[in-house]
Amino acid sequence: xxTTTDTPPVSVKAAASDHAALRHELRDLYEEIGDxxxxxxxxxxxxxxxxDCTYKVISRENYDQGxxxxxxxxxGVAMLRDRILAIRxxxxxxxxxxxxxxxxxxxxxxxxxxxxxxxxxxxxxxxSDADPTLFIVGRYEDVLVRRDGRLLFKQRLAVCxxxxxxxxxxxxx
Amino acid sequence: MGKTLQAEAGVGVWPKEGWTRIPFWIYTDPDLFQRxxxxxxxxxxxxxxxxxxxxxxxxxxxxxxxxxxQVVVVRDxxxxxxxxxxxxxxxxxxxxxxxxxxxxxxTCPYHQWNFALNGKLQGVPLKRGALGKGGMPSxxxxxxxxxxxxxxxxxxxxxxxxxxxxxxxxxxxCGTQMHEYVQRLFNGRPLKLLGYNRQFIPxxxxxYIENLxxxxxxxxxxxxxxxxxxxRADTQSESIPTEGGKHGIMISRxxxxxxxxxxxxxxxxxxxxxxxxxxxxxxxxxxxxxKVVGLTLFPSVVxxxxxxxxxxxxxxxxxxxxxxxxxxxxxxxxxxxxxxxxRLRHTNLYGPSGFVAMEDGEVLVESQQGAGGYGHRAAxxxxxxxxxxxxxxxxxxxxxRAFYKYYREAMGI
Numbered sequence: 001x002x003t004t005t006d007t008p009p010v011s012v013k014a015a016a017s018d019h020a021a022l023r024h025e026l027r028d029l030y031e032e033i034g035d036x037x038x039x040x041x042x043x044x045x046x047x048x049x050x051x052d053c054t055y056k057v058i059s060r061e062n063y064d065q066g067x068x069x070x071x072x073x074x075x076g077v078a079m080l081r082d083r084i085l086a087i088r089x090x091x092x093x094x095x096x097x098x099x100x101x102x103x104x105x106x107x108x109x110x111x112x113x114x115x116x117x118x119x120x121x122x123x124x125x126x127x128s129d130a131d132p133t134l135f136i137v138g139r140y141e142d143v144l145v146r147r148d149g150r151l152l153f154k155q156r157l158a159v160c161x162x163x164x165x166x167x168x169x170x171x172x173x
Numbered sequence: 174m175g176k177t178l179q180a181e182a183g184v185g186v187w188p189k190e191g192w193t194r195i196p197f198w199i200y201t202d203p204d205l206f207q208r209x210x211x212x213x214x215x216x217x218x219x220x221x222x223x224x225x226x227x228x229x230x231x232x233x234x235x236x237x238x239x240x241x242x243q244v245v246v247v248r249d250x251x252x253x254x255x256x257x258x259x260x261x262x263x264x265x266x267x268x269x270x271x272x273x274x275x276x277x278x279x280t281c282p283y284h285q286w287n288f289a290l291n292g293k294l295q296g297v298p299l300k301r302g303a304l305g306k307g308g309m310p311s312x313x314x315x316x317x318x319x320x321x322x323x324x325x326x327x328x329x330x331x332x333x334x335x336x337x338x339x340x341x342x343x344x345x346x347c348g349t350q351m352h353e354y355v356q357r358l359f360n361g362r363p364l365k366l367l368g369y370n371r372q373f374i375p376x377x378x379x380x381y382i383e384n385l386x387x388x389x390x391x392x393x394x395x396x397x398x399x400x401x402x403x404x405r406a407d408t409q410s411e412s413i414p415t416e417g418g419k420h421g422i423m424i425s426r427x428x429x430x431x432x433x434x435x436x437x438x439x440x441x442x443x444x445x446x447x448x449x450x451x452x453x454x455x456x457x458x459x460x461x462x463x464k465v466v467g468l469t470l471f472p473s474v475v476x477x478x479x480x481x482x483x484x485x486x487x488x489x490x491x492x493x494x495x496x497x498x499x500x501x502x503x504x505x506x507x508x509x510x511x512x513x514x515x516r517l518r519h520t521n522l523y524g525p526s527g528f529v530a531m532e533d534g535e536v537l538v539e540s541q542q543g544a545g546g547y548g549h550r551a552a553x554x555x556x557x558x559x560x561x562x563x564x565x566x567x568x569x570x571x572x573x574r575a576f577y578k579y580y581r582e583a584m585g586i
Binding site: 057059061062065067068069070071072073075076078079081082083085086089090091092093094163164165166167168169170 | 272273366367368369370371372373374375394396397400443446448449450453497502513514517518520521524525526528530531532534535536538539
């Protein structure tokens with residue numbers, strides 16, 4: 001079962017200065033993805049994932065208890081593509097815009113071809129008749145691999161500090 | 174002083190048409206809200222508080238809510254389940270600060286009063302004073318100052334509690350029909366916890382009760398369900414108010430993707446839409462009756478079974494114009510890995526990001542926005558006629574009418 005292969009949290013001591021170039025590359029990648037989400041180009045998101053990826057938005061409550069259920073649960077890139085199709089074709093929601101603020105991107109470990117990385121996100125949400133509010137805060141727990149020179153996500157978990165999702169979570173984080 | 178415009182227009186008065194109307198002031202009146210908490214959540218009703226698989230061992234606890242009151246659900250030393258208010262018997266401070274955990278006893282951090290798992294007061298620091306001074310009066314009776322405990326009922330692993338010692342039994346509160354459907358899910362098979370979602374919806378809590386008593390909207394709003402045949406107007410279905418409209422049962426069937434005469438009328442049926450991963454909308458048959466069932470067990474919870482996802486949706490009011498919807502997803506401990514895999518995939522239908530539930534969160538907020546300032550007007554609920562009898566279809570608002578019949582009687586309005 002895919003859910004049992006979620007990478008457990010590892011200690012953060014491995015982040016080292018010899019990963020500086022990789023860290024720089026990751027920071028660019030994370031910001032590029034934040035930008036495409038903020039820019040309403042979510043269709044481009046699956047291109048950053050491997051076919052057998054896991055993508056989840058999951059509460060810290062579930063994550064810390066090792067519970068498999070998630071707020072968004074994509075087991076393979078096909079499910080991520082389907083979710084994006086649903087957002088565009090079937091889902092009814094009040095229009096709004098989001099903005100990602102990404103910080104603290106760091107390499108945790110390199111294990112063979114797997115790169116374990118972490119970064120913080122803060123996402124604001126703005127409705128067309130109201131000011132932005134803080135929507136979701138958390139951290140990415142990522143596993144990446146390099147394919148044809150490009151870094152791809154084998155795992156991206158957006159682990160949210162929020163106790164609640166206010167109203168609804170429409171877009172991937 | 175003259176009456177305000179709203180008072181003149183009948184705010185506080187139910188429209189003369191009766192249960193085919195819902196006046197908007199019931200979503201915006203703070204006094205009414207408090208009376209609802211007292212009448213329903215703190216009154217003679219059975220409230221859902223958790224699943225026994227969440228507190229597996231003696232000393233295991235979880236925090237839960239009944240209305241706006243926080244409670245602690247605890248597995249006692251003998252394995253039985255007890256529920257206490259999360260407030261110290263001394264000064265009322267919350268003594269339990271974690272959502273879950275395992276303890277030998279509870280100690281209030283304020284003055285370190287210590288309570289056994291069963292709520293009994295077993296320690297008061299400085300009870301005899303210090304240096305011969307102070308301390309509790311010699312006739313202080315610890316047995317009179319335990320935690321306030323609730324009556325508890327466990328039904329096949331689901332845990333229910335009531336503040337009212339004189340409430341009827343759980344079975345009686347449910348009524349025969351609802352009780353049978355609860356037992357259909359909770360039949361004694363050990364449960365397995367899959368996880369939680371928590372959503373804050375800025376609308377009055379009753380709007381969520383209404384949402385699950387309104388199958389009509391589901392056939393129109395929820396394009397994903399309709400398109401992939403998980404909930405459709407043209408399937409064999411039932412809408413059954415029970416116990417005078419207090420509870421509601423909605424029954425449908427998963428029929429798959431197909432076109433019919435009805436789908437041509439439903440704009441949101443997307444015949445051309447194809448998924449890459451059809452597992453997400455292809456349930457494995459689980460119940461012999463072939464039914465998909467949504468139960469509204471008033472006032473605290475909706476029990477859902479849709480595709481292969483099973484969930485408890487606890488309704489936790491947070492003031493007049495907001496509530497937390499706490500989702501708990503579960504399966505059965507003895508099910509195979511494939512069933513669990515499907516359940517987890519199908520949770521994508523429900524929760525704050527669910528292909529179905531996301532849309533409910535959206536429209537409920539808009540409904541609350543539409544209520545504010547319009548206490549003198551009323552919603553009209555006449556789909557499927559004007560009566561309150563069970564119907565064998567879902568193009569109806571009968572469950573809503575029946576509910577407001579019950580609500581008015583219970584509230585005396």
